Amino acid sequence: MSLEPNTPLPNSLQKPLSRFYEYLRSEKGLSLHTQRNYKQQLETMAEHLVTLGLKDWRQVDAAWVRQLASKGMRDGMKASSIATRLSSLRSFFDFLVLRGEITANPAKGVSAPRKQRPLPKNLDVDEVGQLLDVNEDDPLSIRDRAMMEVMYGAGLRLAELVGINLKDVLSRQGEIRVIGKGDKERKAPFSGLAKEWVDKWLRVRGELASPGEDALFVSKLGTRISHRSVQRRMEEWGKKQSVASHISPHKL
Known part of the structure; x- marks a missing residue:
């Protein structure tokens, strides 16, 4: 065969x-x-x-x-x-x-999840769509959807998401620059719904962001959104949409 x-x-x-x-x-x-x-x-x-x-x-x-x-x-x-x-x-x-076709093995630094620790139940496609059904007249709702689309689409950690700055959004290249563990810089793919909703967020971001704030995602106070605020907002959306009793970034 x-x-x-x-x-x-x-x-x-x-x-x-x-x-x-x-x-x-x-x-x-x-x-x-x-x-x-x-x-x-x-x-x-x-x-x-x-x-x-x-x-x-x-x-x-x-x-x-x-x-x-x-x-x-x-x-x-x-x-x-x-x-x-x-x-x-x-x-x-x-x-x-x-064979000398590449110089290093990029998969060697990536570990599989621990077998003895079951993964949390992940949202299926329908649940994600339901969770992200937001009011486009509300800047905070637009921000939340943009955050979740970026995290879901690029497989980012929470720390990587909140650390993104405006200059890190490389729309023409279809990438977002993120800082991972050990302060190592990498680029994550950025297209489709993630790009669509980030573009929508950027159009209304000025209504919330403080002057000179570099963070892509800001809180209602105008400064960089915190880890806990992202977790809390996701939990609120989960309860509001009756998707699950507890939604966290790990489920995306």
Whole structure:
């Protein structure tokens, strides 16, 4: 059975995959069943990355890999399944490093969720839509939806979300610059509904923001919104929309 990708991918993505499949067959001597498992895992991830604008495996960094893990959590995957997915990706990138096609493995710094700690119940697509059904005449509601679309769409941590400044919104590049753990800067994808609602928020932000405030998201006092304020607003929206008894950023 052929191990070529079922879904057409850009050559820059497909050819390295095809070389990897041949490597698994001829050099590693893996069973056809194992080869098929690799193929299924890698193509699922590749297809998702294409939807996010990826054109070359060399574009992948730890942020992209974290997004894949976040998508798995949102899709309700078990921690063990996410670990398998990340393991397949690490093996593929090890192959690319071995062949000199990339210099480092971006998946090595990303851990799967701990198996002994069940993930919280994530909102499904319908619940997210219900939660984000806001009044567009209210600047605070527009801000809340923009925050949740950015967090949901880019797989950001809460600290990364509240730390975004106006200058970090790179609309032309379709990216948002964020500061992660260890003060490491990375860029997260920014498009679709996230961009649409941030644009709406920017049109009304001046009604709330204090003069000279750099933060993208501000509180009703005009200063950078706090972690606790974001958590509280999400809980309020969850109760108001009867989506769940307790909504937190982790569920996005």
